[in-house]
Amino acid sequence: MTVDRLLGALVAGFGVVLLFVLIPAHVQARPGEPVDPSLFPRIAAWMLMLLGGLQMVFPGGGTTVPPPRDIGRLALAVAMLVAAALVLRVIGFIPTAILLMGTTVLLIHERRPLWAVLSVLAVPVLVWALFELVLQRPLP
């Protein structure tokens, strides 16, 4: 099975779950309303089922799944961002930004001290100054 066929199956499957599970559970019309609020989500669900099915019949080819190493690095980068969002209000903007930049520099494999220090220390201060001082937007 090609990646495009698998993608089509996943899309169609999501459409089925959406139509029969998610919409009935999370979009409830109140009695007597002239317009059904689930109309548009149902249109989207039917589109996903139909298009996913067609994708299985007409696979494009050439699409590849990202290698596990890339998926791992993506998960690491996302975990780093989520962690930064979680601690933002606790430790404040500049410490959070320094930690975020530090891990980003490690992920990018920057080993030159000048550029690494610039990214980890100067970038957070400059971004803080831009929002706090220039744009007058308060940061935690």
Added chain:
Amino acid sequence: MLPDPSLITNGLVEAFTLSNLLFILAGVAIGQIVGATPGLSIIMALAIAIPLTFGFDTLTAIAFLISVNKGGTIGGAVPSILINVPGTPESAATALDGHPMAKKGRPLKAMKYALYYSVTGDFLSDVVLILVAAPLAVVALKMGPIEITALMILAFTVISGLVGESLLKGLTAAALGFLCASIGLDPGTATPRFTFGMLELYDGLELTALSIGTLAMSEILYNIVGARKGKPSAAPIRVSGGTRSDRTVTFREYLANRYVALRAFVLGTSIGAIPGLGSTTAGFLSYSVTKQAARDPEAFGTGDPRGIAASETANSAVVGANLIPLLTLGIPGNIAAALLVSAFMIHGVQPGPLLFEEQGNLIYGMFGAMLIANLCNLAVGQVGMRFWAMIVSAPASVVFSGAMLLCFTGSYVIAGGVFGIYVMIGSAVLGYLMRAFGLSIVAFIVAFILTPELEGAIVSSRLITGDDPWAILSHPIALALLALSVVSIIYLGPWRRTPGAQEDPEKT
């Protein structure tokens, strides 16, 4: 009816304030710098810049963002010419003759050719926008909900078919956009949809945070994930040195390619006015047409100024024309226009044909700002080109970490809390996966933006027709638009594939 002439002059005068001029100057400078930095796209810059405009008045915000976009088309030519790596996708065709000219010892001359023809294409395209937008908006205002529904169906089939890998994947991305846009309170009945009991979701997903995630952060993640140890950066060609004629472009040299530039402008403007097609298509198409029409096609690719004129005039002519569908029909034709919608909405303005009636001052002020931005682009480029050349080899660590922190902070500011950051992160992962599997981000964002209007139009159409499908027979315009949708599905259908489309970030 066309707007009162005094409205036009008042609007144009409003653009000429000191603060607007300063923000336009800052915008084109930022756009040129970002465009000159390989790895950073103008779309990324626009998405990041939107939260910065939160406290600006509407005209200043729009003028600033348009200036960033205009500056970016020029800045993108710098790395194309100096290191043969396009700073922005639309400058890829410029490298074909720009880089050979630079290798011959005339890098500054190549950059100035790019600057002059880019400003020419951009300026002429703006003039077309100013002349045609208001009359087309008058026509658009005559359409009812049935015609609007049909028009949007046509827009989705055309955009989904032209961007990304295939019509099927484009429409799948659009369906995901519909679904994400239906999160929150239903506009008709205020019934919660997919809110999962979270109060933050009652207003729906924040458009700017979503745009920053799918367009900017997903690209940053893509670059960070793909970073490898010891990957060398390209060494740029030095811009200093050479004779005076190697560093300047005379008026005579500029005029020598006037017919090439004129044809490129017509091509670029026509392509820009069609939703879904963008600057990259215009640049390559114009280059190819110019080469085929030349008596000496073998000269192209060796540093011929006609190649630069063809590419730069056409890709810049798209910038103004891209706003025609947005201002006349309310349909963003490309990502830059979609991001402008986001900026308009932050300031409580709904783009579309009614703008000319309800916000005449703003629209004509915006037109004035676009013309000023062209002059600023020329002035800033004239002085700054040699300095932007130094940015070409900026290290990825500073570029991507800085961009990432701007996305993170911008999402916090624009959503007024940490929830905006979570929306941005979720959208970034979605954007990364869509990019990896060839689903068009353009179709997704356009669908997300247009869903409220489409949903309203469908509900109104059902009420008008009493759910009688045959009632459409008494709406010939809607019928014609639906027939065009069917034609576009047949023409762009699942059997048609566009190999390599996923390599063009503007199209995905």
